[in-house]
Amino acid sequence: MKKRTIYFFIKTGKEKMKKTLKFILLFLTLSCSKNIDKNKQIVEEESIVTTEIANMTYDEISNNIIGHINDDNIRIRSNPNTNSEILGLLNMGDSVTVIDTSNEKVTINNYNNYWYKIITNDNITGWVFGGYIELINNEEPPEFAEMSWNSRFGNLARLENISINDLQSCSWRRYFTYIFFSKEGNYARTDRWDKAKYGRYIFKDNTVYFFPPIEIIRFDEYYTVNKLNYSNELHFEGAPVLRSDDETVVFVANDSEFVKTGETIRMYKYYCERIFEPGKVNRDGYLFTLPDKSSKNLFYDNYYGKKATEAVTAKLAKTKIDNITWYYTIFDFTSGDPIDGGGPFYEGWLSEDYFK
Secondary structure, eight states, rough: OOOOOOOOOOOOOHHHHHHHHHHHHHTTTTTOSOOOOOTTTOOOOOOOBOOOOOOOOOOOOTTSSEEEEEEEEEESSSSTTTTTTTEEETTTTTTEEEEEEESSSSSEEEEEEEEEEEEEOOEEEEEEEEGGGEEEOSSSSGGGGGGTTTTTOOOOOOOOSSOOOHHHOOEEEEETEEEEEEEEEEEEEEESSSSOEEEEEEEETTTEEEEEEEEETTTEEEEEEEEEEEESSSSSSSSEEEEEEESEEEEEEEEEEOEEEEEEEEEEEEEEEEEEEEHHHHHHSSBBSSSTTTSSSSTTTOGGGGGGGGEEEEEEEEEEEETTEEEEEEOOOOSHHHHHHHHOOOEEEEEEGBBO
8 A cells, every 4th residue: 555645735824823833843754545444344442522613614714724525435434433323425526615534544454544524515514534534735846846738748649548657658638738647646726827726636537626626717717627537549639648527627748649631530529520620600699619500609798709700710620410411610819810819719510501
């Protein structure tokens, strides 16, 4: 079993900072193991508990240490031992707040760790063994100190399955957003406009789990991603990739395989042909997030959408659904078309009847 370093997320406030400092000294040397046999009933001597925070709701104590559960079906106990009453279950990615800790470590399967008293989003208060909690620090981990927001390194072949070493061997990119995975178990999400975000990750069965989840701008709004799945299929962005379950968020490995015109690619769970055809639309105000007219219309009540017929437009991919041809289309508002150019790019789907 691998030793892991626990990091902390401490929010501002003089009184809460004083309260939290004693946690830091206590937790800096914690070691955890997530591979604990949850079904094995092991009797330990009940630990002496430090002063507890009683009768407080999740909102009231939300400035304490934040943690995320790193496995499924984790038991919340009424007391810090494996024989006490089960109050509920937690699953991978669930957020909890640590409000107390046992004074001493206990031994389970030859590993020492603390019990944490936690409160859930549903205001269930109980105890969880430390091996199942990733405690979060949003400060910059030292291994990322010399890295710029758009650092590019490494490459990865289109393997059917990858190891954690493969995941860490290169940077991953989505437009102007990058993700880096360190050997210390930390991730960094960076982009051109926003401050870098940091957290912990777990890699299991070709899937990366993020603690806390990462936020990505998708379809002109923020979208939360708690995991990404590896795929060696050729996507619009290239291959190999990390993609969300619905495949609307895709990160491609650095120096990935380039997509050629005419190749079959994967986009949003559809197989499409990669093309490049200049075009002009025949009406303003329409650009769909998916090849489906019931999906979100990005140009609804949108300043640039009202000038779509004036924009430089190109078809980048096409697919046929129910005998209707759909085009993945880019609108370029950055130049002289429309007349007041200098705006953004927009990408989305339009069916064949929207083109001249």
